[in-house]
Amino acid sequence: MSPRRTAAAILVLLFAAFMLGGCEEGLISREDEIRMGRQAGDEFEKSNGGLVPDAKLRAFVSEIGNRVTSAAEPPDYPYEVRVLNNKQVNAVAFPGGRIYVFKGLVTALDSDPDKLAWVIGHETAHVSQHHVKKRIEQAIGYQAVIAIVFKKKKAAKYAAIVAELILRDYGRDNEFQADRLGLRYTHDAGYDPTAAVSVLEKFREIQGRDPNDFEIMFATHPGNNDRVNAVKRYLDKMGWGGKYYRPQSKPDTG
Numbered sequence: 001m002s003p004r005r006t007a008a009a010i011l012v013l014l015f016a017a018f019m020l021g022g023c024e025e026g027l028i029s030r031e032d033e034i035r036m037g038r039q040a041g042d043e044f045e046k047s048n049g050g051l052v053p054d055a056k057l058r059a060f061v062s063e064i065g066n067r068v069t070s071a072a073e074p075p076d077y078p079y080e081v082r083v084l085n086n087k088q089v090n091a092v093a094f095p096g097g098r099i100y101v102f103k104g105l106v107t108a109l110d111s112d113p114d115k116l117a118w119v120i121g122h123e124t125a126h127v128s129q130h131h132v133k134k135r136i137e138q139a140i141g142y143q144a145v146i147a148i149v150f151k152k153k154k155a156a157k158y159a160a161i162v163a164e165l166i167l168r169d170y171g172r173d174n175e176f177q178a179d180r181l182g183l184r185y186t187h188d189a190g191y192d193p194t195a196a197v198s199v200l201e202k203f204r205e206i207q208g209r210d211p212n213d214f215e216i217m218f219a220t221h222p223g224n225n226d227r228v229n230a231v232k233r234y235l236d237k238m239g240w241g242g243k244y245y246r247p248q249s250k251p252d253t254g
């Protein structure tokens with residue numbers, strides 16, 4: 001069977017197990033969410049190039065990650081930002097706070113700390129707002145995930161499914177929320193939130209030129225024009241200016 005068919009078959013099995021298990025609503029516990037995210041993250045990391053060998057680059061991004069994720073509201077998670085040795089322009093968040101920044105993204109953003117801070121802030125928001133967790137709960141049901149997926153063998157296969165779920169976009173509203181919270185975390189961490197404008201413009205450029213290199217996180221997100229406009233509106237509202245944007249003061253028309 002092709003990996004895709006295998007994945008589909010496993011999903012069907014998980015759904016069946018979920019039904020048999022009589023799992024109703026309920027939430028994945030914080031501990032399970034963290035454990036699940038780490039296991040799925042480990043597998044994802046192994047099959048997507050591993051970590052970059054450059055220790056300085058790892059430390060550089062991890063430090064930005066520490067500052068930005070410290071600005072995220074509760075409930076807090078043991079956030080950890082890692083750099084994947086992969087040339088895709090992408091970033092992804094796993095449940096419980098593991099975040100991967102792809103090396104291709106670091107390069108595309110010229111290793112600029114402000115720009116990286118906003119992307120990390122966006123991913124952090126997907127975790128802090130439980131977008132990641134909710135998606136998994138909706139898709140498979142938490143008992144199935146916990147009992148079947150992660151307490152038995154073949155964790156690798158199942159972890160791949162979790163990764164696949166995470167790699168889709170979270171829907172328009174969640175993406176706009178993540179953009180907005182990303183701005184706040186970036187600002188509160190002491191970086192320039194207006195870098196978001198530059199990042200989105202860069203994405204538009206790459207998407208037009210090399211759509212195939214341009215994966216998941218951004219390709220499926222709401223249209224970049226809408227995102228840029230929403231980001232600017234939020235910067236206006238907060239009165240946050242910086243290198244890439246000056247907030248416009250709106251006339252008071254009521």
Ligand SMILES: [Zn+2]
Pocket residue numbers: 122126169170175178217221
């Ligand atoms: Zn997103």
